[in-house]
Amino acid sequence: xxxxxxxxxxxxxxxxxxxxxLGMGGFADVxxxxxxLPRRPVAVKVLLADTLDPEVLARFGTEADxxxxxxxxxxxxxxxxxxxxxxxxxxxxMEHCSRPGLGARYRTxxxxxxxxLRIGIRLASAVETAHRAGxxxxxxxxxxxxxxxxxxxxxxxxxIAATTGWSRGSAVGMSIPWSPPELLAEHPTGDVRAxxxxxxxxxxxxxxxxxxxxxxxxxNGPADLIARIERSPLPATGRADVPASLQAAFARAMExxxxxxFHSALALARALQAVEHExxxxxxxxxxxxxxGASAVEPSHAVDDAVTRLRPVVTIxxxxxxxxxxxxxxxxxxxxxxxxxxxxxxxxxxxIRPEGAAVAAPEPHARMPLAAGPAPEAARDAxxxxxxxxxxxxxxxxGTTDPAAPAGGRRRRTRMxxxxxxxxxxxxxxxxxxxxxxxxxxxAGAVASxxxxxxxxxxxxxxxxxxxxxxxxxxxxxxxxxxxxxDGDRYLWGVTRAGExxxxxxxxxxxxxxxxxxxxxxxxEAGAAAPLCVEVSxxxxxxxxxxxxxxxxxx
Numbered sequence: 001x002x003x004x005x006x007x008x009x010x011x012x013x014x015x016x017x018x019x020x021x022l023g024m025g026g027f028a029d030v031x032x033x034x035x036x037l038p039r040r041p042v043a044v045k046v047l048l049a050d051t052l053d054p055e056v057l058a059r060f061g062t063e064a065d066x067x068x069x070x071x072x073x074x075x076x077x078x079x080x081x082x083x084x085x086x087x088x089x090x091x092x093x094m095e096h097c098s099r100p101g102l103g104a105r106y107r108t109x110x111x112x113x114x115x116x117l118r119i120g121i122r123l124a125s126a127v128e129t130a131h132r133a134g135x136x137x138x139x140x141x142x143x144x145x146x147x148x149x150x151x152x153x154x155x156x157x158x159x160i161a162a163t164t165g166w167s168r169g170s171a172v173g174m175s176i177p178w179s180p181p182e183l184l185a186e187h188p189t190g191d192v193r194a195x196x197x198x199x200x201x202x203x204x205x206x207x208x209x210x211x212x213x214x215x216x217x218x219x220n221g222p223a224d225l226i227a228r229i230e231r232s233p234l235p236a237t238g239r240a241d242v243p244a245s246l247q248a249a250f251a252r253a254m255e256x257x258x259x260x261x262f263h264s265a266l267a268l269a270r271a272l273q274a275v276e277h278e279x280x281x282x283x284x285x286x287x288x289x290x291x292x293g294a295s296a297v298e299p300s301h302a303v304d305d306a307v308t309r310l311r312p313v314v315t316i317x318x319x320x321x322x323x324x325x326x327x328x329x330x331x332x333x334x335x336x337x338x339x340x341x342x343x344x345x346x347x348x349x350x351x352i353r354p355e356g357a358a359v360a361a362p363e364p365h366a367r368m369p370l371a372a373g374p375a376p377e378a379a380r381d382a383x384x385x386x387x388x389x390x391x392x393x394x395x396x397x398x399g400t401t402d403p404a405a406p407a408g409g410r411r412r413r414t415r416m417x418x419x420x421x422x423x424x425x426x427x428x429x430x431x432x433x434x435x436x437x438x439x440x441x442x443x444a445g446a447v448a449s450x451x452x453x454x455x456x457x458x459x460x461x462x463x464x465x466x467x468x469x470x471x472x473x474x475x476x477x478x479x480x481x482x483x484x485x486x487d488g489d490r491y492l493w494g495v496t497r498a499g500e501x502x503x504x505x506x507x508x509x510x511x512x513x514x515x516x517x518x519x520x521x522x523x524x525e526a527g528a529a530a531p532l533c534v535e536v537s538x539x540x541x542x543x544x545x546x547x548x549x550x551x552x553x554x555x
Contacts, residue, residue, distance in 0.1 A: 008048055011085035016044070018095075027051045027059075032096065035080075042080060045092040052089070060090050066135055066158045067092075074287055075126035077146060077156040080404055097154055097528070102206065103143030111206045112180040114239050115270050118284045119145075119153045120203035122267035126155045127199055131192045131265060132288075138190075140198035140207055141178040151173040176222050177211035178202065181230045181256050191531065196268055200253025203272075208237040212254060230256070246275045251452025263496065263551050301305070459547045463510065463536045466552025474516030476536050476554045482510055496533045496551065506539065 008019045010031045019032035022043055028051075033044045047060055064082035071078040081093040102119070105111065123145065126137040130137060137158060145159040176184065180197035183190050201212045212235070213228035214220050234251050236242075249271040255261045262268040269286050276283055463480040470476050482489060493512055512534070519532060533553040537546040 010044070011046060011087050011089055011091065013083075013085060013091065016042070019103040021094065022233060027056055033093075035093070035285065036080055041096040041098070043094045043096045045094060046085070047090050049087075049089055057090065060092075062090055063158045066130075067094075067156075069133060070126075070130055070135070070158075071095075072289075073126050073129050075122045075153055075155060076129070077154045078303060094156070095148070097146035097148050099147040099149065099151065101143070101147050102153065102202070103141070106142050107209055110209075113243075113279070114276075114281050115238075116203055116206040117246075117276050117281065119206065120199070120272045121269045121284040121286060123153050123155060123199060123202070124265045124272065126153075127195050128269065128286075129288060130158075131195070136190070136192060137195055137198075138183075139175060139178075140195055140200065140202055141175050142202055143175075145202065173322060175223050176229075177214060179229070180254070180258070182258060184229060191258070192264060193261045196262050196265055197254050197258075199268060200250055200262075204234075204237060204250045204254070205244055207239055212250075243275060243278060245278055247259045248271075249489040259553065263284070263531070263553065267551070306309070308329070327507075372379050460538050460540055460544050461547050462546045463538055463550040466534065466550045468514075468534070468552060468554030470519070470533065472555055474519060475512065476514045476519040476552070478514070478536075478552065479511045480536055480550065480552065482538055490539045491536055492539050492545065492549075493534050493536045496535050 005024070006031045007021050007024055010021075010029075010033075012018075013033065015036050017036065019034060019041070022032050024030075028045050028047045030043055030045045033042050034040070035042050035061050040221040045055065064079065067079040068079065068082075070076045077097065078095040079092060080095070082090070083093075109328055123140075127137065127140065135158070137155070139153070139157060144155065145157055146154045148154050172392050178198045178201045179307070180190070180194050181190060183194055204212050210216060211225075213225055213232060215224075215228075218224075234254050236247060237250075250259070251267070252267055253262055262271065266286065266288075273283060273286070330390050395398040461483050464483050466478065466480040468476045468478040478493075480491075483492075490508055491510060492504055492506050493516070495514070514532075521532075533554045535549040535551045539551040
């Protein structure tokens with residue numbers, strides 16, 4: 001980040017030799033140092049002498065503590081040391097990320113969709129990890145995502161993260177282009193869904209080359225941006241290679257109403273993984289530590305994957321060929337230079353309430369077999385192909401025979417090869433005709449295929465209007481509607497709340513009641529209660545499930 005002031009003088013730190021300036025911010029400068037033992041380059045963040053008021057010092061200490069707790073994650077910058085220099089300025093010694101960060105890249109590069117998805121899933125893993133520790137970042141934006149030497153995104157700058165003791169009512173610098181409406185209000189409120197919004201905005205910018213509500217060539221002052229963030233629909237990225245499913249994921253992540261957003265960073269990660277699968281890209285895993293309130297379905301309570309994997313189903317003859325989906329690989333993008341400072345303003349921000357949940361990943365399509373009829377009798381006496389000619393199967397037909405073989409043997413082999421080649425050609429044409437004209441009656445003498453063409457079944461819709469109402473006795477009643485009910489429909493549901501595993505169950509009616517003890521608030525490390533939400537899918541009698549589960553929370 002650049003400013004209009006001169007950089008500060010780097011302090012003398014025992015065991016380190018100073019290098020050069022890496023960046024400047026509103027409260028600190030970052031310098032490249034070399035650590036003497038072990039010898040390695042490090043980034044040192046040094047607070048400015050004229051900003052050392054109690055609030056800034058408290059934020060600095062918070063950042064050191066939080067990054068130390070979270071820096072084991074591969075997509076969060078590692079902190080090595082925190083101390084106070086001889087001149088009284090506090091500093092942080094951090095991992096040096098030598099490659100250009102997202103703030104330097106998104107305005108100058110055309111970042112491929114595959115890379116943007118990979119970055120988004122890895123960042124969502126980092127954000128979900130922070131949320132499960134009771135921490136909200138509150139300033140996710142491209143400028144706060146560095147790139148490690150191995151090409152991984154690394155989230156940094158937890159200086160205004162929410163935690164117990166100082167966040168409520170505190171005035172902090174907030175980046176307007178990446179902030180959700182509720183944090184820009186006169187009386188700000190927010191929970192983990194505020195970070196989901198900022199994360200969605202960050203990934204969107206990687207593809208659009210601008211912040212979501214920035215108008216190229218238009219008025220983009222703070223008041224203009226706030227007005228659009230609060231009232232305007234999300235514009236398209238403007239790229240033809242961005243699928244509709246990804247644009248829809250962005251729109252949901254950046255809904256004006258937090259209730260309509262993905263209810264966790266993990267849910268956003270699952271949506272991005274589904275887009276990867278749709279585009280037949282290599283899958284990017286979600287990196288979460290075990291024992292952190294994982295919200296995936298536990299094995300002892302799991303339902304068969306065929307029920308919980310959410311996508312349209314293709315019915316295949318069990319004796320048909322195996323499905324082998326193709327995988328397309330994409331090369332990584334190149335890096336470039338630094339970007340200008342983001343517009344910020346000071347606003348109070350409330351305490352945060354993390355939560356988490358999982359959305360099942362889709363499964364691959366199956367390959368369709370073709371049926372072919374027998375070759376005509378006349379094909380047996382057709383002339384053999386010329387030397388080196390390739391048939392429709394890709395193999396070559398010999399053009400010579402053993403000169404010592406009898407002439408009759410050569411003729412028999414030639415006729416046999418000609419018949420096989422004709423069989424392949426006629427069979428291919430018959431299969432193509434069967435696909436092109438499925439309603440035409442079969443020709444006389446045609447033979448039925450042992451592997452019929454599969455029938456494509458339509459997708460199962462998601463439940464609608466999932467909502468919970470707290471009763472006087474403390475129980476919570478969740479209800480929803482089935483937009484396309486069919487005989488035999490059941491509902492797969494589970495509670496999704498940070499600090500608790502999601503245990504999936506089935507019910508016959510579109511309602512569930514949580515007893516008071518099951519609906520009791522769950523306290524997080526930040527001192528707030530996690531929202532009580534459920535995810536619900538429709539399960540047909542043939543075990544097909546909703547393409548995407550619906551999520552609703554108790555009010």
